[in-house]
Amino acid sequence: MKSRMKSEISRRSFLRIAASAAALTGVTLPRAAQADPDGRLSTLIDLSLCDGCVDRKIPACVSACKSINKNKIPAVADPIPEPWPRKTIEDWSKKKSVTDRLTPYNFIYVQKVEINDGGSEKTVFIPRRCMHCDNPPCATICPFSANHKNKNSAVAINQNQCFGGAKCKDVCPWEIPQRQSGVGIYLHVLPGFMGNGVMYKCDLCNDRLEKGRLPGCIEACPRQALLIGPKKDIEEKAQRRATAMKGYIYGKEENGGTATLYVSPVPFEKLNAAMVKKPGQPDMQTIVKRRMKETDPLGKAVLASPVLGLAAAGLMGWFSKRKESLKEGKKDSV
Amino acid sequence: MSEKILAEKNLIVRHRTIELVEHWAIAISGLLLLVTGIFELPVAKRYYIINVPGLGWSADFITSLYIHYAAALVFTVAGIFHLVYHGFRGEAGLMPQKGDMAASVVVIKSLFGFGEEPPMHKYLPEQRLAYAGMVIIMIVLVVSGLVKTYKNIYAPDMSLPVVLTATWAHNIAFILFFLAFLAHMGAIALRPNWPMVRGIFTGRVRLDYARHRHSLWVDEIETAKSPVRELPAKETEDALQSPAVPEEAGPDSRMAEGRDTPADETKNQLTDDRGQNDAEKEKPT
Numbered sequence: 001m002k003s004r005m006k007s008e009i010s011r012r013s014f015l016r017i018a019a020s021a022a023a024l025t026g027v028t029l030p031r032a033a034q035a036d037p038d039g040r041l042s043t044l045i046d047l048s049l050c051d052g053c054v055d056r057k058i059p060a061c062v063s064a065c066k067s068i069n070k071n072k073i074p075a076v077a078d079p080i081p082e083p084w085p086r087k088t089i090e091d092w093s094k095k096k097s098v099t100d101r102l103t104p105y106n107f108i109y110v111q112k113v114e115i116n117d118g119g120s121e122k123t124v125f126i127p128r129r130c131m132h133c134d135n136p137p138c139a140t141i142c143p144f145s146a147n148h149k150n151k152n153s154a155v156a157i158n159q160n161q162c163f164g165g166a167k168c169k170d171v172c173p174w175e176i177p178q179r180q181s182g183v184g185i186y187l188h189v190l191p192g193f194m195g196n197g198v199m200y201k202c203d204l205c206n207d208r209l210e211k212g213r214l215p216g217c218i219e220a221c222p223r224q225a226l227l228i229g230p231k232k233d234i235e236e237k238a239q240r241r242a243t244a245m246k247g248y249i250y251g252k253e254e255n256g257g258t259a260t261l262y263v264s265p266v267p268f269e270k271l272n273a274a275m276v277k278k279p280g281q282p283d284m285q286t287i288v289k290r291r292m293k294e295t296d297p298l299g300k301a302v303l304a305s306p307v308l309g310l311a312a313a314g315l316m317g318w319f320s321k322r323k324e325s326l327k328e329g330k331k332d333s334v
Numbered sequence: 335m336s337e338k339i340l341a342e343k344n345l346i347v348r349h350r351t352i353e354l355v356e357h358w359a360i361a362i363s364g365l366l367l368l369v370t371g372i373f374e375l376p377v378a379k380r381y382y383i384i385n386v387p388g389l390g391w392s393a394d395f396i397t398s399l400y401i402h403y404a405a406a407l408v409f410t411v412a413g414i415f416h417l418v419y420h421g422f423r424g425e426a427g428l429m430p431q432k433g434d435m436a437a438s439v440v441v442i443k444s445l446f447g448f449g450e451e452p453p454m455h456k457y458l459p460e461q462r463l464a465y466a467g468m469v470i471i472m473i474v475l476v477v478s479g480l481v482k483t484y485k486n487i488y489a490p491d492m493s494l495p496v497v498l499t500a501t502w503a504h505n506i507a508f509i510l511f512f513l514a515f516l517a518h519m520g521a522i523a524l525r526p527n528w529p530m531v532r533g534i535f536t537g538r539v540r541l542d543y544a545r546h547r548h549s550l551w552v553d554e555i556e557t558a559k560s561p562v563r564e565l566p567a568k569e570t571e572d573a574l575q576s577p578a579v580p581e582e583a584g585p586d587s588r589m590a591e592g593r594d595t596p597a598d599e600t601k602n603q604l605t606d607d608r609g610q611n612d613a614e615k616e617k618p619t
Contacts, residue, residue, distance in 0.1 A: 141395055141399070144505070150494075296486075303484060305411050309410060309411040309413065310414060316415070
């Protein structure tokens with residue numbers, strides 16, 4: 001009810017808010033995206049433009065993201081309840097300033113990759129965050145639906161419903177969501193036996209999107225290496241740029257398609273080969289299959305199962321009636 | 335093979351083959367759904383289930399989903415078949431009747447040695463109530479499961495209120511299904527119910543057991559020579575008030591008045607039954 005109301009308010013006042021925001025900040029979503037607040041969005045990350053903000057202590061996108069989300073995580077329980085029987089606790093509350101990897105307090109980081117491209121050494125900077133997959137396993141498989149894919153493409157975790165089981169991280173090909181133990185609803189249920197905190201990741205600044213504003217990282221990028229817009233437009237733009245630079249696209253097919261398209265003048269095989277996958281620092285495998293797709297045929301059979309049950313019952317009912325009438329016919333003839 | 339008395343074998347046919355198939359299809363798929371449903375929670379790693387030989391796959395949510403879907407297919411087909419097929423045939427012996435709640439209390443008390451059981455039909459009153467409860471739980475599981483499956487395949491951005499309703503309905507029904515399963519197993523563990531167990535494997539139960547516990551059912555088969563006719567509520571209530579032997583039932587179906595244990599009573603009945611039934615041939619109904 002609340003979310004419906006919120007959605008209606010959002011729709012009604014979307015253009016008004018967007019116009020006000022434009023006047024105030026001068027930075028809003030492209031008009032085409034504003035025209036349809038429920039339309040699917042996509043983002044573009046142009047690696048030929050990103051320089052990693054080498055002149056800054058923290059890249060602008062990372063800094064903006066941290067600033068927007070600085071109060072997101074509530075105070076962490078002290079002491080954090082020890083989970084049983086596996087005693088894994090993940091506590092980043094004393095390392096909030098970490099910016100060179102994904103953490104519950106850092107939803108985007110810039111990966112620096114050194115490669116040899118045609119005999120010359122090159123440094124490529126790659127902003128890494130949630131890809132916002134078209135059919136995200138992290139959201140569809142969440143046992144409490146705390147993680148949800150919104151109409152606008154943002155995949156967002158509701159921290160008030162998440163138990164921190166890290167299932168979303170297990171099924172994410174890039175292991176994006178990060179856990180903070182000692183916060184969340186599990187503390188009020190059975191903290192020793194069930195749940196272990198809350199999972200955190202980029203939500204594409206969904207609250208800002210609903211108000212017609214740009215995600216913080218996109219708004220802050222000084223080189224406009226990050227863009228957002230209607231999915232179709234962004235896909236066309238990514239294709240044009242890739243063609244122009246004789247480059248490559250990542251994210252269009254991976255994991256069944258995503259709302260994040262990287263455009264790079266360097267092949268992603270080469271970038272991935274130069275990456276060292278570490279916790280919170282995902283690689284960029286170029287073949288990323290959506291594993292849940294393998295279960296789709298069986299799932300479709302499940303959707304058809306009520307009809308199968310009805311058909312079997314009808315058929316069996318007809319057979320048994322026929323058998324009974326034949327029996328009665330025999331009796332009568334005797 | 336429909337309900338009939340096989341007197342020379344001291345057996346009575348309680349379930350047809352189709353009913354056995356339905357029961358076991360739902361039971362086995364339901365059990366698989368329970369297990370893989372639990373594995374869809376992130377418990378396998380935490381509780382070291384993956385270290386149990388043969389359960390290394392238990393932390394792979396996609397493998398669990400495969401099995402969950404396969405079991406859901408059988409579960410839904412069997413469940414819908416059961417409701418529609420038997421509904422179509424007007425077989426309502428398991429539907430709750432007026433007075434079942436009070437009768438269940440009497441029966442359950444008698445299982446623990448307080449008071450005596452009233453004469454009963456083919457199904458016990460608490461079986462009928464449990465059946466209705468299980469049907470409701472299964473309907474919630476199936477409907478919410480179908481919504482979740484549709485979301486997984488076609489609509490990952492389905493309306494959040496719909497997704498949350500389906501998810502929590504599924505989760506709550508899952509807990510109730512698990513409790514119902516435990517209660518079902520608990521009922522089997524009670525000694526007076528043991529003779530019924532063979533019925534769900536072979537379709538037949540001992541005639542002497544049926545005579546002393548399901549006398550109303552046996553009477554109906556013997557007198558009407560037709561499948562079970564449920565007594566009107568008034569008759570059931572009367573039976574509860576006065577657990578006396580129905581006149582037409584004869585001495586063999588008498589309730590175990592003053593018996594020491596159900597087993598002793600069954601033994602006595604068995605002796606009597608054989609005496610009387612020796613001359614009887616198989617009695618189709």
